[in-house]
Amino acid sequence: MLRVPTRCSICGLREACLTCDLMLANTGRNEEPIVNDLHVAQGGYLYRTGDQFTALYTVRSGFYKTVQTLEAGREQVTGFHMAGDLLGADGIGSEVHGCDAIALEDSHVCAIPYSHVMKHGRYKRELQARLQRAMSGEIVRKHGVMLLLGTRRTEERLAAFLLNLSERFAARGYSPTEFILRMTRREIASYLGMNDATVSRHFSKFRSEGLIDVQNKHVHILDVAGLRRCLSSKTD
Amino acid sequence: MLRVPTRCSICGLREACLTCDLMLANTGRNEEPIVNDLHVAQGGYLYRTGDQFTALYTVRSGFYKTVQTLEAGREQVTGFHMAGDLLGADGIGSEVHGCDAIALEDSHVCAIPYSHVMKHGRYKRELQARLQRAMSGEIVRKHGVMLLLGTRRTEERLAAFLLNLSERFAARGYSPTEFILRMTRREIASYLGMNDATVSRHFSKFRSEGLIDVQNKHVHILDVAGLRRCLSSKTD
């Protein structure tokens, strides 16, 4: 039986976790250990724009945002990431990270040195396949966001955002209808390409329509079908 | 000396081309040949949403758009692809293509069966690295588009679009200041998340400002710096 680090063996993350594969691949070889279980406090940077790309990361616990900064301090949130999500794949191509990854709450991540991925990728076909699937999924997800930004009005985007969060929480065993927003209105707004005032307004509107119950960070979805309807309202 | 198919040895594509790597990897082995040099006529589909994912593609010549269709026939262009660009990576994760790839002009593509990528990836580390770099680049590019859609006004987006095209043409040895748009105004508008009327308007505006000379599909950029300035005008 293989000696797997405790953390991986008790880890409840979905199959997308590369770390576990690598730990297995690494077992029995006399090589530098994989740095896992990195701790980043709320507000801390996992990596910054321009940092040398050395490792991929899997979120173990906590909540992250990735942020791209424009010339003049204008910045945009390009993604929110929770347990099981891959971080840092944008650096593979240029060998430099293209955005900041910031913890929205105290968090644990697994760091996977890219050199290990490349080394063991040769032997472990399944590992390689997983990384590619993960990156492919990243592309598909970004397609979805582009779709959102390109074709939906602000209200529809916000509804889609809530439903997306809901699904992701559900997939991780949390309540799909009641959760805490770890990000501010401004961060949501940035991600969805709108103004933070507009986010507030639509939240209020949703509440007045009985779709959700929201106060500050606490969200309770009362009518999932209603939110869905709101999403496809313009479609008819 | 390795026997490389003529097409690859005379191919002027940038290093991103996976096909050539695979052809080399394949040399000397007795395996099903890689299907390259696929021809798709203008308006034809390279693949459709829902198609089983079997291969990656590299554009050899011609111009492609990728389109995602929403429920009610509303569709959005998620990308434009020219010589050297990778197509189809969105299907790796789900094993099904998530968008349509449509040729905007008669085109040639190299098809690379994914099974070959996986098979030879084990032996050829460099090949694996290239695929990952290509996918990573795809992610970075999508980040850029999201940035555009999320933070820029329509005029800025169009300017950025023209500059982006210009750079890509330049990288391929074509004139960066004079080129033919293979897509319609509506397709540009869809890609940039705006109305086709708005595209026309801004083209006219750019022309009246002496930034570009445009008639129908023919674009001549007269003032690159001016377009750049337009991009960062709001930044001050």
Add this chain to the structure above:
DNA sequence: CGCGGGTTTGAGTCCCTTCAATCGTCGTGG
């Protein structure tokens, strides 16, 4: 209890869309 950051809400403005009409271009067929 007062402070600060985030949130909500209002009023006014403008950018962009929508709808529609006209124009230009290209391919086809008379």
Add this chain to the structure above:
DNA sequence: CCACGACGATTGAAGGGACTCAAACCCGCG
């Protein structure tokens, strides 16, 4: 060779959605 039709591009007018600016509010925290 020209007329015609179809489709895309341009342009105008009008309306609305989202932003900007700003004030009031709320909540956590020292």
